[in-house]
Amino acid sequence: MNIALIAHDEKKKDIIQFAVAYHHILKGHTLFATGTTGKRISEEADLTIHRFKSGPLGGDQQIGAKIAEDEMDMVLFFRDPLTAQPHEPDITALIRLCDVYQIPLATNMAGAEILVRALDRGDLAWRSIVKDKKNNQE
Numbered sequence: 069m070n071i072a073l074i075a076h077d078e079k080k081k082d083i084i085q086f087a088v089a090y091h092h093i094l095k096g097h098t099l100f101a102t103g104t105t106g107k108r109i110s111e112e113a114d115l116t117i118h119r120f121k122s123g124p125l126g127g128d129q130q131i132g133a134k135i136a137e138d139e140m141d142m143v144l145f146f147r148d149p150l151t152a153q154p155h156e157p158d159i160t161a162l163i164r165l166c167d168v169y170q171i172p173l174a175t176n177m178a179g180a181e182i183l184v185r186a187l188d189r190g191d192l193a194w195r196s197i198v199k200d201k202k203n204n205q206e
């Protein structure tokens with residue numbers, strides 16, 4: 069599965085702890101992240117991550133583009149709800165695209181834990197079926 073990991077600055081410590089705690093599950097998947105989040109996770113949680121641009125420089129939009137192409141299976145977005153972000157429209161657009169394309173999305177650590185455990189149990193196998201069907205139609 070292709071998984072996007074994103075964290076606002078105040079939540080970066082949390083996402084690193086999360087990535088360390090669930091390393092055994094995450095390492096079996098293809099990981100993507102916005103720039104700074106990806107750099108920190110790859111350095112501090114020893115995971116290989118494809119990095120997009122930093123969020124304020126378009127990283128959220130790049131992940132949104134992957135969703136629109138049906139190339140992202142899950143988004144774990146540790147949002148900071150208490151700090152205004154200069155790129156708030158990009159964040160809203162990313163969350164909207166998750167809803168448009170039925171992409172499992174967590175916007176905090178509690179939800180991310182549930183999703184990653186579900187992933188490990190195989191609850192997201194339906195994503196492969198959706199993608200296979202789409203590929204056969206093309």
Ligand SMILES: O=C(CO)COP(=O)(O)O
Pocket residue numbers: 074075076077101102103104105106121122123124127128159
């Ligand atoms: O701003 C972000 C998400 O909206 C995260 O971007 P960085 O991972 O580059 O800090």
